[in-house]
Amino acid sequence: MATITDPTSSQFGALNTNLEDGVYNDVIVQNGLFIRELRGRSGATTRSSGRASRTWKVQGDSSPQACREALLAAGDAERIADLYSYDSLNLQEVSYDNQSLDGWELTGDYSDTPLVGGSLKVNVSTTGATIKLYQSSNERVYPAYSGDPATAQPCRYFRGAIDVQPEGDRMSPRGSDIVIPTLRVNVTGRIAHEYVDSEFEYSKILARLTGTVNQSWQFQKPNGLGGFVSGSGFAPGELLFLGADGDIIADKDPLLTFSFLASPNLDSVTIGSIPNVTKKGHEVGWFSFKQMLDDIAGPTDDGAAGGNSKRSVVVVEGYHVHTVYASADWDDLALAKAPSA
Known part of the structure; x- marks a missing residue:
């Protein structure tokens, strides 16, 4: 930032009103107005958040809008290098407060809330998700018996099917509710208004993309060389867009919160006793079961005497994967998209 040296006083009344825009000691001339930052900056910070406030005196126009425009223009020209x-x-x-007939005090308030095309504010939750599981990866059987263990009849082994109970004329697994790893991500970002064709058209875009999964990688970590760290972020199919919340006002940069549900993709993994399963994070998977004769001889199903009968048991037959969400290009969300020059 170039500084023009001038022996003039920093008091507004002593300045030459014909000075060109520039920096004169601790006074900035912008749009023909005089700007000086006042002492007494305030703020507070913690390890997780912060806020601050700064005040400038702007003189030379009775309009607070003209004074504000001069302040922002000085920031754009980097005469106030750290304005934004x-x-x-x-x-x-x-905000502005009248101090004299042609002078205003303008106060800038700072916080962690993102700017247009800047960093994102991310809120995460990994609590509260359960599913009903019908097939385990391991089963141990502890039979009940009386007398000599050597003569006890073995109980049925269901090969991982969980809580198999009689239902009518057949046996069916009832399953068990378990906690599963899930990641809900709420991303707050400010959208450049130039990407918002109109309030309602952008709202329709949000509605159209709600309930879709990511078609391309999302939220990758920059590598500092203009690219991204391989394997970082979320691979295609791992994020489900749950929708967005916030106010959209004409010609303003809306601050919106976008909600996503993350679930990892599976590639050639074993689920229960089923090997080589490939499944996208938000595809639906379920087990099918069949009844067959146990290969261990034992009592009949009705408990009749004898030890030579085969027993009917329920075993897993296969794992089925269904695509239920369409994949989509999320570029139209314009999330963290920098405004065009």
Whole structure:
């Protein structure tokens, strides 16, 4: 930032009103107005968040809008180099307070909330998800018997089918509710208004893409060389878009929260006793079962005497994978998309 040296005082009244836009000691001239930052910056930070406030005195026009425009223009020209980002915080709003007939105090408030095309604010939750599992990867059987263990009849072995009980004339697994690893991601970002064709058209885009999965990699970690770290982020099929919340106002940059549910893809894994399963994160998988004769001789199903009968047992037959969500290009969401020059 070029600084023009000038012996003028930093008091507004002593400045030459014919000065060109520039920096004169601690006074900035912009749009013909004089800007000086006042002492007394305030703020607070923790290890997880922060806020700050700065105040400038702007003189030379009775309009607060003209004074605000000059302040922002000084920031655009980098005469106030840290106007939009101060202490790793982002400028959120500029308020004004009248100090004289042609002077205003403008206060900038800073927080962690993202700017257009800037960093994203991410909220995550991994709690509360359960599914009913019908097939285990391991089964141990502890038969009940009386007398000599050597003469006890073995109980049925269901090859991993869980809680198999009689239902009418057949046996069926009832399964068990288990906690599963899930990741719900809420991403807050500010959208450049130039990507919002109109409030309702952009709302229709959000509705159209809700309930779709990512067609391409999302949220990859930058490698510092203009590319991304291989394997970082979410692979195609791992994110389900649950929708967005926020206000969309004409000609404003809307601050929206986008919700996603993450589930990892499976590639050639063993599920229960089924090998080589490939499944996208949000595809639906389920087991089918069949009844067959146990290969261990034992009592008949009705408990009749004798030890030579084969018993009917329920075993897993296969694992079925279904695609239920369409994949989509999420470029139209314009999330973290920088405004065009």
